[in-house]
Amino acid sequence: MAALRIFVADDQIPPSDVPAQKFQKQILAKYGDNPHNREFIEQCVFMGKIVQALSDSGYLVTTARTYGDAAKEISRGEFDLAIIDLGWYMDYSIPEEKRPSAGWSLCQQLDDKDQRTGKQTPQILFSSLWGQPNYERIVRGKRVALFCSE
Secondary structure (H helix, E strand, C coil), X not given: CCCCEEEEECCCCCCCCCCHHHHHHHHHHHHCCCHHXXXXXXHHHHHHHHHHHHHHXXXXXXXXXXXXXXXXXXXXXXXXXXXXXXXXXXXXXXXXXXXXXXXXXXXXXXXXXXXXXXXXXXXXXXXXXXXXXXXXXXXXXXXXXXXXXX
């Protein structure tokens, strides 16, 4: 049986070719040493562990750390499952007002591709900020199942 192909698109996936300590120093040097950026680094570590666990479990994992890379992978890749981050706060190529929900357009791109190809790729929409006041407004009216953990 062929391994499942999983696409993970999130601006908080740490680079695989940079040691964790060096990545942390780069982030703090570029954006400043403050509680928000330290939390961002913790979330990057968490996402890195998710990607590594999927790979270690034998899945073929394709990652995208920027919105542009995610759009490219969607257009050229074939996936059995997509895990897409809702908010792209650290991708400064996206206008600031669109960052909180930029993941929806990636989901739509995948839906459009699936419609053209006759495929249905299951999607998990991921966010570390579920439960924040703005997220209820963002997801209202969308066909989405929410799974929250505390």
